[in-house]
Amino acid sequence: MPASLPVTRRLPKPALSAENSKRLALIERQIADTEALILEAVPALPDAEDKLVRPKTVKGVKQVTAVTLLALLPEPGSLDRRAIAALVGLAPFDRDSGTLKGTRSIAGGSAAVRTVLYKAARRAAALSKSPLGDFYRRLVDSGKSKKIATVAFTRKMIVTLNAILRDRQPWRHANPWKTQ
Structure with a gap:
């Protein structure tokens, strides 16, 4: 008899929503940081x-x-x-x-x-x-x-x-x- 696949733990919807909110906030911070770096580098261009x-x-x-x-x-x-x-x-x-x-x-x-x-x-x-x-x-x-x-x-x-x-x-x- 083949071994059964492990059962993945399902997160309740509020926990999943909170996790997605954290990821979204991180991505938005990274975008803002990248935009700031770009705007700092632009004046150096001819x-x-x-x-x-x-x-x-x-x-x-x-x-x-x-x-x-x-x-x-x-x-x-x-x-x-x-x-x-x-x-x-x-x-x-x-x-x-x-x-x-x-x-x-x-x-x-x-x-x-x-x-x-x-x-x-x-x-x-x-x-x-x-x-x-x-x-x-x-x-x-x-x-x-x-x-x-x-x-x-x-x-x-x-x-x-x-x-x-x-x-x-x-x-x-x-x-x-x-x-x-």
Whole structure:
């Protein structure tokens, strides 16, 4: 007769909940400590202050997005729009062969940067009253799904951030009341 498996002790729900609360508190402290270390290290980087302040002039770009761009994408401002989109993984690639016309999709690049930019773009797309927000709403109004419009908006956002860092100018979106 085979030996029976040991019976695991089951914790009552209140004890389990208390244990999970302790783990969650520990994880939150570790995240806060890591963020503090990152913010301490940022000023030591070349042109750090410049590269942190200018991107935050774009709607949706906050401290986390700016620090992620600075840490994981050191090339912004030195590449053209196609290269920066491909580096982040937001350049559309085709799947064509002969007469077959396949779908376009994004691939490759830095997943961490793409994820942070996508989350910033989702928030900014709905709230922004800038030309970037207008671009998103135009895509949705023309029948594109919100996900596809957000990916296109994210690509437009990284291209704009690249131009801001290249030109060393803050984002100046068009004034809708100004006539030209």
